[in-house]
Amino acid sequence: MAVDHIRYDMLAQDALRGVVRRVLTDAAKKGLPGEHHFFITFDTREAGVRLSARMRQQYPEEMTVVLQHQFWDLKVTDDHFEVGLSFGGVPEMLLIPFDSIKSFFDPSIQFGLQFETIAEGGEQTAATPQIEKRDDKPTPKPRLPARHKPAPLAAVTENAEPKAAPESDNAPDKPGGQVVELDRFRKK
Secondary structure, eight states, X not given: OOOOSSOHHHHHHHHHHHHHHHHHHHHHHHOOOTTOOEEEEEETTSTTXXXXXXXXHHOSSEEEEEESSSEEEEEEOSSEEEEEEEETTEEXXXXXXXXXXXXXXXXXXXXXXXXXXXXXXXXXXXXXXXXXXXXXXOOOOOOOOGGGSOOOHHHHHHOOOOOOOOSXXXXXXXXXXXXXXXXXXXXX
């Protein structure tokens, strides 16, 4: 297998984290529009994560926060965001580096991003999002329909062979969609 000297995997991860940064920047300036709200899962062990000792003890590996109705002082920089949240009636200020984010999900429109931990040597491990309990009330784990789940980058980069277009216009719809040739839509 050829060596990827450009590191497309890391560039794609950075670009997707840029989406999260942009959405949070807009929310900090204008608030959350409509019914939008966010589940953000992050690795609490990542360098730069700032949590109280109580929260670090309760969430030693990963934590999910929900930005919906009761958050304050949302500040976004190029490499992290800070936000005030209440946990069990106790206010906390969190600092979350974008590199620590494992997943981002907006259940109002069923949009989600899942990030992978990519070592400098190119080794990838999938991050598994989990929704934690907040304020002693269970929060349902959001599920994306299979056609909306983003493909893991490993699958995109390693299995990059295109699929053949279906031969018949009457082919049944398959989950995940199908490849359609542009010539089908051109006037002849």
